[in-house]
Amino acid sequence: MQDYKTENSFDLTLTEDQQMTWDMLKKFSESELRPAAREAESNGSPSVDLLKKLQALELVSLIIPEAYGGMGLEQDAVSHALSLEALAYGDLSLAMATSLPILAAKTIAEHGNEAQKKQYLEPYGSGSMFHVGLAINNTTAMGSPFESSVACSQEGDAVILSGSKTGVAFAEDASIFIVSATNAEGESALYCVDKDTGGLSVEKKEFMGIKGIPLFAITLDACKVQASDKLGGKDAKINYQSFIDSSRIGMSALGLGVCQAVLDYVVPYTNERVAFDEPISNRQSVAFLVADMAIEIEALRLMVYKAAALKDLGADFHKQASLTHRFAAQHCMKIGTDGVQLLGGHGFTHEHPVELWYRNLRAIGIFEAGAGV
Amino acid sequence: MIHPLLSNKLQKTQETMRMAAEFILRPISRKYDKAEHEPPVEMEQLNQAAAAQKEAGVGDDSVKSMDLKGKNVWAVISLEQMCWGDVGLFLARPGTGLGNAAIMAVGNPEQKSQWGKRWASMAITEAAAGSDSKNIATTAVLDGDEWVINGEKIYVTDGDRSDCVVVWATLNKAMGKTAIRSFLVEKGTPGFSVPRLEKKLGIRASDTATLMFDNCRIPRANLLGGKEEIETDQDAAKKSFGGAMQTFDNTRPMVAGMAIGLGQAALDMTRELLSLEGYEDAYGQSPGHQTAIQCELEMLEAELEAARLLVYKSAWMMDNKMPNSKEASMGKAKAGRIGNRISLKCVEICSMAGFSEDHLLEKFSRDSKILDIFEGTQQIQQLIVARQVLGKSSKDLK
Numbered sequence: 001m002q003d004y005k006t007e008n009s010f011d012l013t014l015t016e017d018q019q020m021t022w023d024m025l026k027k028f029s030e031s032e033l034r035p036a037a038r039e040a041e042s043n044g045s046p047s048v049d050l051l052k053k054l055q056a057l058e059l060v061s062l063i064i065p066e067a068y069g070g071m072g073l074e075q076d077a078v079s080h081a082l083s084l085e086a087l088a089y090g091d092l093s094l095a096m097a098t099s100l101p102i103l104a105a106k107t108i109a110e111h112g113n114e115a116q117k118k119q120y121l122e123p124y125g126s127g128s129m130f131h132v133g134l135a136i137n138n139t140t141a142m143g144s145p146f147e148s149s150v151a152c153s154q155e156g157d158a159v160i161l162s163g164s165k166t167g168v169a170f171a172e173d174a175s176i177f178i179v180s181a182t183n184a185e186g187e188s189a190l191y192c193v194d195k196d197t198g199g200l201s202v203e204k205k206e207f208m209g210i211k212g213i214p215l216f217a218i219t220l221d222a223c224k225v226q227a228s229d230k231l232g233g234k235d236a237k238i239n240y241q242s243f244i245d246s247s248r249i250g251m252s253a254l255g256l257g258v259c260q261a262v263l264d265y266v267v268p269y270t271n272e273r274v275a276f277d278e279p280i281s282n283r284q285s286v287a288f289l290v291a292d293m294a295i296e297i298e299a300l301r302l303m304v305y306k307a308a309a310l311k312d313l314g315a316d317f318h319k320q321a322s323l324t325h326r327f328a329a330q331h332c333m334k335i336g337t338d339g340v341q342l343l344g345g346h347g348f349t350h351e352h353p354v355e356l357w358y359r360n361l362r363a364i365g366i367f368e369a370g371a372g373v
Numbered sequence: 374m375i376h377p378l379l380s381n382k383l384q385k386t387q388e389t390m391r392m393a394a395e396f397i398l399r400p401i402s403r404k405y406d407k408a409e410h411e412p413p414v415e416m417e418q419l420n421q422a423a424a425a426q427k428e429a430g431v432g433d434d435s436v437k438s439m440d441l442k443g444k445n446v447w448a449v450i451s452l453e454q455m456c457w458g459d460v461g462l463f464l465a466r467p468g469t470g471l472g473n474a475a476i477m478a479v480g481n482p483e484q485k486s487q488w489g490k491r492w493a494s495m496a497i498t499e500a501a502a503g504s505d506s507k508n509i510a511t512t513a514v515l516d517g518d519e520w521v522i523n524g525e526k527i528y529v530t531d532g533d534r535s536d537c538v539v540v541w542a543t544l545n546k547a548m549g550k551t552a553i554r555s556f557l558v559e560k561g562t563p564g565f566s567v568p569r570l571e572k573k574l575g576i577r578a579s580d581t582a583t584l585m586f587d588n589c590r591i592p593r594a595n596l597l598g599g600k601e602e603i604e605t606d607q608d609a610a611k612k613s614f615g616g617a618m619q620t621f622d623n624t625r626p627m628v629a630g631m632a633i634g635l636g637q638a639a640l641d642m643t644r645e646l647l648s649l650e651g652y653e654d655a656y657g658q659s660p661g662h663q664t665a666i667q668c669e670l671e672m673l674e675a676e677l678e679a680a681r682l683l684v685y686k687s688a689w690m691m692d693n694k695m696p697n698s699k700e701a702s703m704g705k706a707k708a709g710r711i712g713n714r715i716s717l718k719c720v721e722i723c724s725m726a727g728f729s730e731d732h733l734l735e736k737f738s739r740d741s742k743i744l745d746i747f748e749g750t751q752q753i754q755q756l757i758v759a760r761q762v763l764g765k766s767s768k769d770l771k
Binding site for chain 1: 375376377378380381383384387391443446656657658659661662672674675676679682683685686689700703707752755758759760762763764765769
């Protein structure tokens, strides 16, 4: 009935390492990210100072192989998910300022060939965070997430890329983009596209949320790249569905962190806010919203853990990743909207972070490849 | 290690239980839905087969080898599969009732050894006291070396068929929940009668009885836990009633597991019916690439899986001796409402085939309702979770 095999029993205990990382990142998230969230939003980008602090966490170099200047510590998907939750607890945009370079580096480390790894991974060691831009989000609403809104076709030794991508973070800092593209046969691949390639244009975009990092759309107007620019080399085949699935677990873990922040904010608020001579949380209509929030958050956490654990096991995790993603899309937004509701008019203003979380939580289930596990 | 997955051994248990559910319960599912109040004799055979297996040292292996550490997760997984077969029949299986859980939770060692193996039902609810069990009016008065029980209990699962019943009664109504105790009353005790069986929306295979106690005299030793004095100290009093309520922390994951099994059954049957008309799943696709049914079924399955993990977690916490009151209620709240929503939605998705008694979908949708009611309604579970999350007493959050 299950399509995995394991000798280990059901368990939910964090390893010592996981607990240590969790404690450290949660603290960082509360003391550094949460207070910086509004400023990053209004500037459209984290401050230089904060970016330095994010880099000092060394989460990116952690996963880069030693041969390319990193620490080469292979992290399991569960540990990744835990880190993402802890970071997003502070702020989603700022968490993504870290999770995006991790995902880019991880994608290159996992799928790149020798030359690509050398070329694109080594700069991370010399202080760059955003020289690789991930261009994965489709501009189409009706398309399949497992196919790209950029088409590719072979022309001799060259490949022509046509279409557009959006939600590309830090595109101005990037020198290359990893662009997903799908051919006429429906096979998808990732291409390393130089920013200076003819036909490629970058345009700043604004979205309702994730405003703490700069986001762009890129258009590829018959961009000509070499077949060898395919990540992994010209004959490489990547499992694009599995790439999206991993990213979806990551995005769900980020959503989870934001939801936990909402819950931890509304509990003291509803306990302190007095109406009709008693705390509003003394009323079931308020208290039950909070209870349901707590229930769905715990459920989402277990869904994320399970999807990540299946990936770590090497089992097929497509179904669990899909279910987790659907669950996150549904419940993160419900929690986001209830968070504002519980604060009433106060929740609608910038005086409280719930309206920011509301806007950011709308990205969960929509934004692909903002984080991976 | 975070590993919310089932070991190969547990998967084996799961498969065995599923087979039993499929080949023993399913074939008689409709029969006892129609023949309400008729004891399902086939269940007795199932029990005998299980007992024989146990005797031969076969069936229990998986539990023994887990040195009982994982026995609650094991139990949830097993009953989930049995309830995939049929919830009503599962509840009607002779031998164990909710009363047994109470005996094991609050009984003293002598009581456990005397009655632990008997089939015990549990009588709490009264016409005027449902979820607010502290308002029960059934009385127990000590007269010499006997307790005299008076009152009427309703909605007692297995109330007619069980060997004995655990009855909640008050020693002094004026003293509220402090004075509530549970008593073991044997079938056939003079003054104890079963005047009525309910006709119900679902779980018709399981008998639901009204019990009358009219000057019913039972031995003094039948007071479970043996505590005859009533605490006047508030804290001690709270603790004593809390102790009785703790039974529920142990049984809620089990009832929640039933809802999971039923929800899975409804989803499986829906897919089976739809596949005859060419249906295939499309996990993870965008709405533009899914039919409404694919989209709906994926969401329902996501909800079910989420509920399942909550329930497994609450059982895992029991196995590891962690206090699980909040988690047990979370699991029960989620599983209860989702089991009900899924089964009703599946009827709708399958249209007239869902509504028809030719299939079991309509039955699942009737059976599922009780799982969001008994062992604490949806609203009671939300109340428990809310109080814990918000740090409130029952006085503040009513």
